[in-house]
Amino acid sequence: xxxxxxxxxxxxxxxxxxxxxxxxxxxxxxxxxxxxxxxxxxxxxxxxxxxxxxxxxxxxxxxxxxxxxxxxxxxxxxxxxxxxxxxxxxxxxxxxxxxxxxxxxxxxxxxxxxxxxxxxxxxxxxxxxxxxxxxxxxxxxxxxxxxxxxxxxxxxxxxxxxxxxxxxxxxxxxxxxxxxxxxxxxxxxxxxxxxxxxxxxxxxxxxxxxxxxxxxxxxxxxxxxxxxxxxxxxxxxxxxxxxxxxxxxxxxxxxxxxxxxxxxxxxxxxxxxxxxxxxxxxxxxxxxxxxxxxxxxxx
Numbered sequence: 001x002x003x004x005x006x007x008x009x010x011x012x013x014x015x016x017x018x019x020x021x022x023x024x025x026x027x028x029x030x031x032x033x034x035x036x037x038x039x040x041x042x043x044x045x046x047x048x049x050x051x052x053x054x055x056x057x058x059x060x061x062x063x064x065x066x067x068x069x070x071x072x073x074x075x076x077x078x079x080x081x082x083x084x085x086x087x088x089x090x091x092x093x094x095x096x097x098x099x100x101x102x103x104x105x106x107x108x109x110x111x112x113x114x115x116x117x118x119x120x121x122x123x124x125x126x127x128x129x130x131x132x133x134x135x136x137x138x139x140x141x142x143x144x145x146x147x148x149x150x151x152x153x154x155x156x157x158x159x160x161x162x163x164x165x166x167x168x169x170x171x172x173x174x175x176x177x178x179x180x181x182x183x184x185x186x187x188x189x190x191x192x193x194x195x196x197x198x199x200x201x202x203x204x205x206x207x208x209x210x211x212x213x214x215x216x217x218x219x220x221x222x223x224x225x226x227x228x229x230x231x232x233x234x235x236x237x238x239x240x241x242x243x244x245x246x247x248x249x250x251x252x253x254x255x256x257x258x259x260x261x262x263x264x265x266x267x268x269x270x271x272x273x274x275x276x277x278x279x280x281x282x283x284x285x286x287x288x289x290x291x292x293x294x295x296x297x298x299x
Contacts, residue, residue, distance in 0.1 A: 034201075038201050047262060103121075105192060108162070151194055151195075
């Protein structure tokens with residue numbers, strides 16, 4: 001087996017192991033970053049919803065107080081304001097998979113009624129009052145979705161003015177929703193629902209996969225470039241001089257002393273070997289001539 005073949009087999013083995021290791025670690029890192037990005041997006045949406053709720057309570061509701069005496073305006077409800085804001089966001093095709101919902105077991109607005117999987121989240125909060133946040137991943141026809149949920153707990157008695165007993169609720173609200181059963185019977189410190197933010201996982205994961213493929217293609221290109229460059233250098237610096245030296249050694253062994261000496265250049269190992277070979281050749285040539293001079297009949 002030639003030196004170049006042995007070298008290439010070792011080089012290919014090392015590069016394959018390096019490529020596999022780089023692929024494994026880079027893929028896991030990109031996937032972790034994608035998951036972290038999804039969680040960050042969900043957290044930002046949750047904080048945005050809380051900010052909208054706070055703004056509605058402090059800035060919008062006081063301005064509508066006088067009108068509320070005649071007509072109940074949903075725009076004064078923090079949950080309605082937050083939900084509608086995100087519905088506007090969902091009209092953008094790029095954000096249609098993002099959603100915010102204040103899912104409630106017994107809501108005033110039927111649009112907020114829970115689904116089966118939302119029921120499970122709310123019951124988990126009810127069973128563990130210390131739990132402040134739940135993060136779940138659900139497979140759907142549209143792909144995997146991450147849900148970030150926080151409990152809706154009645155902490156202020158003022159909330160019971162609209163959700164305690166029907167006779168205590170504003171008549172304008174009862175007239176709007178035309179119901180004296182939905183959204184009532186809530187109790188102080190009770191978990192009645194959950195704020196649920198939904199974020200698609202496919203978008204950042206698809207981006208991570210594309211980045212991984214591009215990274216691996218670049219890495220393969222770099223390895224191919226290194227492989228070709230090393231082979232060129234190997235042939236010019238090592239294999240070619242060795243072939244020349246082997247040819248000269250073969251000529252000397254056949255008695256052809258007329259072949260040119262090995263060119264000595266530099267101070268590397270091959271140059272040292274070439275210089276030694278030249279000295280050996282000159283010494284051999286001198287020894288042969290001395291033998292011929294002592295035995296002229298053998299000429």
